[in-house]
Amino acid sequence: MSLAIDTAKVHEVLLPDGTWHEVAGQSFEIDAYEYHRGGSNKLDRGQEKHVPEFGAKWVERDTRGNGRAMFCPLTAIQAVAYAVAKGQK
Numbered sequence: 001m002s003l004a005i006d007t008a009k010v011h012e013v014l015l016p017d018g019t020w021h022e023v024a025g026q027s028f029e030i031d032a033y034e035y036h037r038g039g040s041n042k043l044d045r046g047q048e049k050h051v052p053e054f055g056a057k058w059v060e061r062d063t064r065g066n067g068r069a070m071f072c073p074l075t076a077i078q079a080v081a082y083a084v085a086k087g088q089k
Contacts, residue, residue, distance in 0.1 A: 005080060006082075007026075007029060007030060008026045008028075009026075009082045010023050010058070010080045010082065011023055011081055011082055011083035012080065012081040013028070013070075013077055013079075013081075014077070014079040014080070014081070015072065015076055015077065015078065016076060016078060020081070021058070021070060022060060022061070023058045023060070024058070024059040024061045024067060025059070027058045027059040028056065028057075028058040028080075029056065029057050029058070030055070030056050030074060031055065031057070032053065032054065032055070033051065033052050033053060033054055033055030033073055033074070051073070052073040052074055054073070054074040055071060055072060055073050055074055056071070056072055056074055056077060057069065057070060057071045058070050
């Protein structure tokens with residue numbers, strides 16, 4: 001059995017601070033965890049021993065509907081949740 005997670009269905013992300021972060025739309029993605037500045041790489045994935053190779057990003061909305069891009073190492077994610085429509089299992 002696999003616990004395959006469909007990134008298009010991720011509705012919330014739990015981070016180590018114990019807070020669930022709501023994902024706007026289908027904005028949750030997993031990709032290489034790198035830092036860039038002005039088009040040049042400052043830290044490539046796997047370059048440093050204690051920096052994870054993969055990270056996640058998504059957009060959150062505040063109460064006024066403004067978006068905020070969120071980024072974190074994949075290892076910071078404690079859990080993800082799907083939204084389940086009422087009456088579904």
